[in-house]
Amino acid sequence: MARDIEVVDPERLEWEGASAHRSGGVRFKTIFTGESGEPDNYWFTLTNVDEYSTPRHRHNFDQLRIMLDGSFGFGERVQPEGSVGYFPAGQYYQQNSTGPSTHIFLQCEGGGRDPYLAPQASRQAAAKLAEIGEFRDGLYYPPDGSEPKDGFEAVWESVVGRPIAYFEPRVDEPIIMQPERFRYVADPDQPGVAEKHLGTFTERRLGVSILRIDEGSTASIEAAPAPATLFFVLSGTGTLTPAEGEARELADRYAFRMLPGDRAVVTAAARLELLQISLPR
Structure with missing residues (x-):
């Protein structure tokens, strides 16, 4: 049986607040997530920020x-x-x-394969x-008056049930x-x-690129x-037609x-630029 390819218009999604372990001033629209509690979990969001700050953390x-x-x-x-x-x-x-x-925001497992907490699990624990x-x-x-710790670390440890451990980052900054x-x-x-490849990171091959399809081209x-490949329309309009299934509208x-095994055809009505993210393997 053919599997449908999910297409999401973030305008139709509801804004969610930040977790209790961070201050306000940031809102999220969850576009896609992995399976909570399962390996290769991730969170892909449209994020809006107003006044927001955090202490130095990792x-x-x-x-x-x-x-x-x-x-x-x-x-x-400053990231422009x-x-x-x-x-x-x-x-x-x-x-x-x-x-x-x-901005578009992705959080996913790193090279250490430590569990990534789903947003709902994080909020409940916080x-x-x-x-x-x-x-x-x-x-x-x-509550015992001991030294404070980073809010994320406290939440993660309460869910996973062990102290968090960090490995040396693959790059210096x-x-x-x-x-x-x-x-x-x-x-x-x-x-x-045409494709503009921006980078592939770590031995798990988290990849990011931009795919351009000229007007009238396919x-x-x-x-x-990888567990999933995520696409986001940076500009343009067109249609997405799965290998088996009906065409779906694509817009800004x-x-x-x-998901693995999925194939599709994308046709540009006006030149399309698609952000393409390949999740860690």
Whole structure:
């Protein structure tokens, strides 16, 4: 039986607040998630930030942040509009908003394969911890008066049931890529189709690229050998037609997900630029 390919219009999704272990000023629209409690879990969102800051901290998962509107600060650095940021597991960083911004945000397992907590599980655990202790300024203060710890660490340890452990990050600092400085490489087998590969990270091959399909052109695409391949329309309009199934509309900021074995044809009504993310293997 043919499997349908999920197409999501984020405009139809509801905004969700941040977890209790972080302050307000940030909202999410969950576009796609993996299976809660299962290996290779992930969270792919449209994120809106106003006033927001965190203490210097690190995670045991990888992150990608694609700035759609506005910019965002990380300590002394600023990730500008249009850029793609890779934030590796184990790497310390600090967040501080530079004004309103909107971005695409992916969190997924890192090279250490530590479990990635689903948003709902994280919120539930944070709510339970808040009943006996206190979250303040990104830190968790235990009820016994012991030293506070990072809010994320407190939540993760309460769910997984063991102390968190970090390995040395694969790179020395977050990587901020400027897609406009990369060149498209034409597909010799598909006229009007080109790809701009931005990077592949760690031995698990988390990959990010931009696929361009000229007006009136058609691209045959298939899922990467990964738990899922995620697509987000950066610009343009067109249709997505699964190997077996009906055509679906694609428009600005729509998203779709392909699972292993999925194949489809994308036709551009107006030149399409698709962000393409291959999840860690």
